[in-house]
Amino acid sequence: MDKHAKLKFILTLLVVLVSFGALYIAQGTMNSFYIRVLNLAAIYAILALSLNLILGFTGMFSLGHAGFMCIGSYVAGILTMSPASKEIIYFMEPIHPLLANVQWPILPAILLGGIIAALFGFMIGFPALRLRDDYLAIATLGFAEIIRIVVTNVIPITNGALGLKNIPSVDSLLVYWGCAIVTLIVLMRIINSSWGYAFKAIRDNEIAAQAMGINIFKHKLLSFTIGAFFAGIAGALMAFLITSIDPTMYRFTFTFQILLIVVLGGMGSLSGSVIAAVIFSILMEVLRFVEQPMNLLGLEISGIPGMRMVIFSLGLLLIILFYRRGLMGTNEFNWNWVLNRLGIKTSHQGKRGEAN
Amino acid sequence: MSPDIFLQNVANSITLGSLYALIAIGYTMVYGIIRLINFAHADLLMVAAYIAFYGMLVFTLPWYISFAIAIVLTTLLGVTIERVAYRPLRSAPRISVLISAIGVSFLLQNLGIVALGARPKPFPRPDDLVWNIQLGNVSFLSLTILIPVVTIILLLMVTFMVKKTKMGIAMRAVSRDFETSSLMAVNVNKVIGATFAVGSALAAIGGIMWSMQYPQVDPLMGLFPGLKCFIAAVMGGIGSIPGAMIGGFILGICEVMLVAFMPELSGYRDAFAFVVLILILLFRPGGILGENVVEKV
Numbered sequence: 001m002d003k004h005a006k007l008k009f010i011l012t013l014l015v016v017l018v019s020f021g022a023l024y025i026a027q028g029t030m031n032s033f034y035i036r037v038l039n040l041a042a043i044y045a046i047l048a049l050s051l052n053l054i055l056g057f058t059g060m061f062s063l064g065h066a067g068f069m070c071i072g073s074y075v076a077g078i079l080t081m082s083p084a085s086k087e088i089i090y091f092m093e094p095i096h097p098l099l100a101n102v103q104w105p106i107l108p109a110i111l112l113g114g115i116i117a118a119l120f121g122f123m124i125g126f127p128a129l130r131l132r133d134d135y136l137a138i139a140t141l142g143f144a145e146i147i148r149i150v151v152t153n154v155i156p157i158t159n160g161a162l163g164l165k166n167i168p169s170v171d172s173l174l175v176y177w178g179c180a181i182v183t184l185i186v187l188m189r190i191i192n193s194s195w196g197y198a199f200k201a202i203r204d205n206e207i208a209a210q211a212m213g214i215n216i217f218k219h220k221l222l223s224f225t226i227g228a229f230f231a232g233i234a235g236a237l238m239a240f241l242i243t244s245i246d247p248t249m250y251r252f253t254f255t256f257q258i259l260l261i262v263v264l265g266g267m268g269s270l271s272g273s274v275i276a277a278v279i280f281s282i283l284m285e286v287l288r289f290v291e292q293p294m295n296l297l298g299l300e301i302s303g304i305p306g307m308r309m310v311i312f313s314l315g316l317l318l319i320i321l322f323y324r325r326g327l328m329g330t331n332e333f334n335w336n337w338v339l340n341r342l343g344i345k346t347s348h349q350g351k352r353g354e355a356n
Numbered sequence: 357m358s359p360d361i362f363l364q365n366v367a368n369s370i371t372l373g374s375l376y377a378l379i380a381i382g383y384t385m386v387y388g389i390i391r392l393i394n395f396a397h398a399d400l401l402m403v404a405a406y407i408a409f410y411g412m413l414v415f416t417l418p419w420y421i422s423f424a425i426a427i428v429l430t431t432l433l434g435v436t437i438e439r440v441a442y443r444p445l446r447s448a449p450r451i452s453v454l455i456s457a458i459g460v461s462f463l464l465q466n467l468g469i470v471a472l473g474a475r476p477k478p479f480p481r482p483d484d485l486v487w488n489i490q491l492g493n494v495s496f497l498s499l500t501i502l503i504p505v506v507t508i509i510l511l512l513m514v515t516f517m518v519k520k521t522k523m524g525i526a527m528r529a530v531s532r533d534f535e536t537s538s539l540m541a542v543n544v545n546k547v548i549g550a551t552f553a554v555g556s557a558l559a560a561i562g563g564i565m566w567s568m569q570y571p572q573v574d575p576l577m578g579l580f581p582g583l584k585c586f587i588a589a590v591m592g593g594i595g596s597i598p599g600a601m602i603g604g605f606i607l608g609i610c611e612v613m614l615v616a617f618m619p620e621l622s623g624y625r626d627a628f629a630f631v632v633l634i635l636i637l638l639f640r641p642g643g644i645l646g647e648n649v650v651e652k653v
Contacts, residue, residue: 061451127638133450134393138586139637142630145583149627252579256462263455306469313463320456321444 008335023173042176045277048261050230056267058223059203061137067144068228070250072113072235077164079109085166096156110236117232125224152247163246170240272328360493365616373608374507379562379585380600382555388595389531395457398582399464401563404430405573419482427560434556468575476574479567587633593643
């Protein structure tokens with residue numbers, strides 16, 4: 001038994017409490033721009049965590065995340081919009097009568113967004129997960145595109161290419177980071193359960209895992225469905241953050257950004273994904289200056305729109321070529337490391353700590 | 357549907373099919389030799405189209421010189437990409453190489469947006485190559501004949517090269533087994549470079565013809581044709597050159613005919629290719645001409 005278990009538990013609890021306290025204070029004191037950036041970071045964190053479960057822990061190269069997110073966004077958006085604004089927005093074709101008068105509270109809508117995305121994940125995973133590597137990548141990418149094209153075309157439900165507007169806005173840090181922390185804790189529990197060990201065994205060597213009696217297909221499907229569930233949750237949160245959505249948002253480019261975060265944080269590290277998500281969303285804002293006109297040593301440089309994505313794609317290439325393990329590799333933040341640094345000797349094997 | 361409109365659709369579908377086939381050959385060659393979906397292949401189309409565009413409009417070169425420059429530069433770019441982004445990762449896990457390929461593709465697209473602007477530009481059609489042909493009630497562009505002819509000539513050339521020349525034999529050997537062929541004194545790096553060069557040149561020709569047929573260029577123009585041509589290559593059996601040709605034609609014909617016979621489904625046109633891909637992968641993963649390979653332990 002780990003003699004520092006109690007200490008670590010208290011530390012973990014403390015971190016959780018302090019972070020909620022910090023969120024509470026930040027909500028009251030920060031201006032709405034910073035809050036928005038932080039909320040976006042929470043959404044990216046959920047997305048990166050869920051893609052990391054599929055890609056980093058189970059070794060399945062799925063490029064379908066934007067599709068699951070799209071489903072989550074639309075489910076949450078349609079369920080929470082007021083009947084009055086639905087009537088205004090659906091002017092091309094009236095909304096399906098079953099949906100016209102529903103108006104749910106926020107949290108059940110987020111949950112249902114996740115559940116429906118998970119359902120689609122299950123249905124897509126069932127045929128697609130028999131494929132591997134690049135075939136799986138292109139098939140999941142195809143499914144995500146199909147989802148997007150169907151959403152563009154079933155106008156009575158999704159309002160087609162015009163998208164949804166006037167989705168109720170939520171700007172509470174507690175909702176976004178609450179969801180992110182719950183996601184992190186749930187995924188941490190999964191990774192350290194027998195499921196998690198099975199996932200990692202499949203990632204490292206599928207044939208060996210099968211020889212050890214692991215049901216490959218079942219576990220792949222499980223990992224894929226859980227990943228889709230959290231992608232749906234993130235999609236729902238995205239709808240509440242930006243309040244107007246349309247199908248072009250959920251292109252392949254979006255999956256690319258999430259992939260970038262996962263690779264940056266380290267494929268196979270949950271804490272890495274969270275850290276990278278925060279770094280990415282802050283960089284997205286900081287680097288905005290390269291797209292605006294500036295004065296460099298008396299030289300007028302007009303802003304170049306799109307420059308941020310050039311920097312990010314270059315960054316992805318450099319990471320994958322020269323620093324493939326990313327920030328954290330497959331390591332996790334853990335208290336042993338911190339305690340050892342502070343001069344407290346710990347046994348080598350310890351429970352993984354809370355990362356936040 | 358009147359016979360005239362039907363003939364028009366047949367002409368359109370053959371043109372589209374030839375373009376798909378031409379680009380699919382590049383995918384299938386690269387996949388056959390290093391088992392990598394070269395995502396950047398799609399963006400080489402765009403690069404070639406832009407070089408030709410700038411050559412003709414900005415530097416006012418005659419079309420044949422700008423096309424030649426476009427093909428040469430795109431080929432160099434394709435080889436450079438292999439050199440810089442894929443070769444260092446040859447012993448890395450496959451996922452890393454794929455991520456690298458996606459990274460290159462996005463870099464090219466975003467560089468395109470930054471350097472050239474996101475707005476589509478009209479592509480000039482050289483008068484020597486494009487004119488109208490009137491046959492009874494059916495009128496079509498000369499491209500409708502030119503594109504399939506060029507495709508078939510190139511296909512024959514590539515097949516000849518792969519079957520008969522020394523380099524082609526080396527390519528087939530490397531695609532079977534890396535290590536054994538390097539023991540047989542095949543310079544693997546050189547062979548892979550040559551494969552990328554041929555694939556990129558085909559992509560460049562495909563890109564130029566694509567932008568003559570659908571006369572506009574924009575930085576993301578390669579994205580969808582690229583994905584669809586990869587699907588065509590998978591349909592025909594990846595690694596097989598005649599397979600890529602057949603896959604390209606089937607996909608092009610089905611796509612045009614789907615919209616022609618069921619106009620109410622035209623919104624789903626882009627989804628069609630993916631549906632086909634998923635069905636193929638599920639029921640005949642080796643493709644039409646491919647063989648099903650069982651992975652050895």
